[in-house]
Amino acid sequence: MVSLRCKMVVKQELQNLGLHFVNVDLGTVEILEDISQLQRSQLDKNLRRYGLILLDDKRKIIIEKIKSIIVEMVHYSDELPSVNYSDYISEKLGYDYTYLANIFSEVKGMTIQNFIILNKIERVKELLLYDELNLTEISYKLNYSSVAHLSNQFKKVTGLTPSYFKKLKKERFRNLEDL
Template identity: 75%
Template sequence: MILYIKYMVSLRCKMLVKEELTKLGLHYVIVDLGTVEILEDITREQHDELKKNLLRSGLELLDDKKGILIEKIKAVIIEMVHYAEELPVTNYSDYISEKLGYDYTYLSNTFSEVKGINIQQFIILHKIEKVKELLLYEELNLTEIAFRLHYSSVSHLSNQFKKITGLSPSYFRKLKIQRTENLENM
């Protein structure tokens, strides 16, 4: 049996889910990307108890099909942007469609209907978060970041960054340096 749980892709969340399943005597095969595969069928009482316990931990057991699909789309995008060594070389729509086994138009329409933004906008928001992270680590310059995240140019990345954050990437990095210096001078 497969259960769908809304949680961030993190070791802590995975551990919480595993702990709650174990408490209920449920044996899991996989706990990954919002999907939990358990060996046995779950009773209504176990389902309700799991749902209640997960909610207390800030996690949500999903029951509706659209909600489940949205969480799967989000998980694929978050994994792709934040955790993959490299972004896919195919276009994102093909990648997401292939990964989830659905037609991209269906995925896109469902996502837009439920979230109020389209998949491309969601990807852009996460790419900008990744740019911020890479800027703060100061290991890569803007050209390297643009290349790594498949921007067509540094100016394209800069324009998108400014549109989303209101700041240029260089000013964002400069603010981080100023904050660091201020903390060191305290």
């Protein structure tokens, strides 16, 4: 659960089932009473309508928490943390980073670092499309060591240069104006 909307949906569905909760937070719900199998099944069914799922496996829960932290860090923070990402994630979850990295790689088939890179590139695309920041400002905002580093990573992931990606956007809008 990354967004406020997801948390609101979970809270509402818990209330609809008459369940009392103490806390609804990043991938976890603390319920005051024992939950019956019928209530659990109904909650799972209701949450799936919103694209949410119940997780029982501790490893899957940890992975969802890692993903949520990264998505929130890259997409919803005004500034990325100045500390090492591994330290940031480890501190947020209270686990050793090596343990987190091993679980993530084993289950997702990619490293946490690759997941961060993919999210950063998606954020770069978003910022390029908004056209409010230039590439230098974007590289600074996302803690790239240089514009060249950002450009190389962007090309490696997308197959396009940032400037060509931006040019494609402008051409799409130009074509729409010709209709």
